[in-house]
Amino acid sequence: MSIAPGTLYVVATPIGNLDDITRRALEVLGAVDLIAAEDTRHTRRLLARFGIGTPATALHEHNERQVCGRLVERMRDGAAVALVSDAGTPLVSDPGHLLVRMAHEAGLAVVPVPGPSALMAALSVAPLPVHRFAFEGFLPARAAARRGLLESLREEPRTLVFFEAPHRIGAALEDLCAILGRERRAMLARELTKVHETLLCASLGELARRVAADPEQRRGEMVLVVEGAPAPPSGTAGLDEAARRLARGLARELPPARAAALAAEITGRPRKLFYRFLVSEEGGGQ
Numbered sequence: 001m002s003i004a005p006g007t008l009y010v011v012a013t014p015i016g017n018l019d020d021i022t023r024r025a026l027e028v029l030g031a032v033d034l035i036a037a038e039d040t041r042h043t044r045r046l047l048a049r050f051g052i053g054t055p056a057t058a059l060h061e062h063n064e065r066q067v068c069g070r071l072v073e074r075m076r077d078g079a080a081v082a083l084v085s086d087a088g089t090p091l092v093s094d095p096g097h098l099l100v101r102m103a104h105e106a107g108l109a110v111v112p113v114p115g116p117s118a119l120m121a122a123l124s125v126a127p128l129p130v131h132r133f134a135f136e137g138f139l140p141a142r143a144a145a146r147r148g149l150l151e152s153l154r155e156e157p158r159t160l161v162f163f164e165a166p167h168r169i170g171a172a173l174e175d176l177c178a179i180l181g182r183e184r185r186a187m188l189a190r191e192l193t194k195v196h197e198t199l200l201c202a203s204l205g206e207l208a209r210r211v212a213a214d215p216e217q218r219r220g221e222m223v224l225v226v227e228g229a230p231a232p233p234s235g236t237a238g239l240d241e242a243a244r245r246l247a248r249g250l251a252r253e254l255p256p257a258r259a260a261a262l263a264a265e266i267t268g269r270p271r272k273l274f275y276r277f278l279v280s281e282e283g284g285g286q
Contacts, residue, residue, distance in 0.1 A: 003031040004111075005078040008103040010096070012089040012115030015221070016193035018049055022115045026050055033079040036071060038086045038095055059083070061095045068099045075108050082113075087221075089117045093137040093163050119161060122189040122223035126159070127201050129228070133159040139172050141165075146172065150179040155241040160226040166218050173208035176226065180204065185227040191220040238273050247274045248281070 001024070003009075009028050014020040029035060030052045036059040037043035043056050059067050071081055085094035103110050123130045136153070139162050140146040153160060164172050169188075176184070182205030190198045200207055200217065204226065211217045239247070246266065250259035260274035 001027045001031065003028065003080045004109060005080055006075050007080050007109040007111055008075060008100065009080065009082045009111050009113055010090050010100065011082045011084050011113040012117065013043075013046060013084050013087060014193065015087045015116045015118045015121065016191065016197075018046065020116050020193060021046075021050070022113070025113050025115055026052070028113050029054060029082055029084075031080070032082045034071075034074065035082045035084060036067070036096075036099065037084050042086045043084055054082075059095060059099065064095055064098050068102050071099060072102050072106050072108070075103065076106060087116075087118070089115070089119075092117060092119055092135075116193070118163070118189075118192055118221065118223050121192045122187070122225055123159075123161065125189070125199060126187045126225040128159050128185060128187065128225055130159055132157075133161055134228075135161045138163045138165070139168070141168065143171065143175070147175050147179060150175055152241075154179060155229045155244070157228045157231065159228050162224045162226070164222045164224055166220060166222060169218055169222055169224075170208070170211055172224070173204060173211055176224075177204045177208050180226065180229075182208075187225045188217070189223040189225065190217065192223065194220070196220065238269065239277055243267055243269060243274075244277060247278055251278050251281075 009032060011025050011028055013025065029047065032054060035043060035054050035056040037056045038060050040056045040058050047054065047056070057067065059071070075081055083090050083096050083099060085096065088094070090096040091100065100110055119135055123133065134153070134156055136149065140149055182203060184204045186202065186204050186207055188200040188207055188211070198217070200210060202210070243263065247259060247263045250262050254262065256275060256278040260271050260278055263274040264271035
């Protein structure tokens with residue numbers, strides 16, 4: 001294939017099984033002048049597997065501000081550069097955004113070479129609706145930040161997708177149970193395309209129990225797919241989560257009718273929406 005000078009190729013690489021690499025990706029990696037890799041040691045193993053001798057330079061979150069400028073200058077001088085991450089599609093919870101942005105700003109061509117993605121692989125086998133989904137990347141490492149994010153997603157109707165580290169998966173599942181509810185359907189996809197690939201499909205509560213009981217389920221790369229929030233009670237779809245949170249807070253101190261009237265006064269939204277919402281909550285409708 002023809003490689004264009006002064007071009008940045010964003011190349012997807014296997015997430016586990018090396019045979020998943022595309023023929024086009026191999027051709028690009030073998031023909032460019034330089035490969036910018038998240039971890040050159042990891043990438044060199046991939047290149048060696050297919051007999052590719054293209055030089056590689058490290059580009060990760062700790063050096064990208066220094067390295068990106070040099071790479072852009074090389075491309076301006078006519079070099080073709082490939083960007084890869086350790087696994088999967090670059091920029092999906094991986095470094096590389098700054099280089100892509102700077103290449104665009106410099107007027108350079110940026111070309112995608114699509115291929116493996118842990119996100120899409122997990123969605124393709126999930127027993128949940130995937131026509132609309134919200135990808136949140138890695139959950140925050142700190143418990144307070146993680147819980148805050150999950151609180152903001154409590155009413156999200158789309159299927160939720162997270163990456164998680166093995167040493168945090170237990171705590172993450174417990175927080176998901178506490179905030180989204182133990183009955184939400186979910187799938188934990190572990191070590192996708194690798195020898196020990198595992199798909200656990202169950203409620204969040206059951207997943208938390210199984211992960212806590214089996215150390216094997218706390219190893220490897222993980223994608224967590226979680227069912228979105230159920231539809232709001234009939235007649236309350238016009239209330240977003242902030243409005244519902246306000247109504248709940250007022251209803252803790254006031255009768256539903258008074259709380260609904262005050263919420264309507266504060267937000268400018270119809271009182272009857274708040275009243276129907278609060279009555280449905282009292283009846284266990286949400």
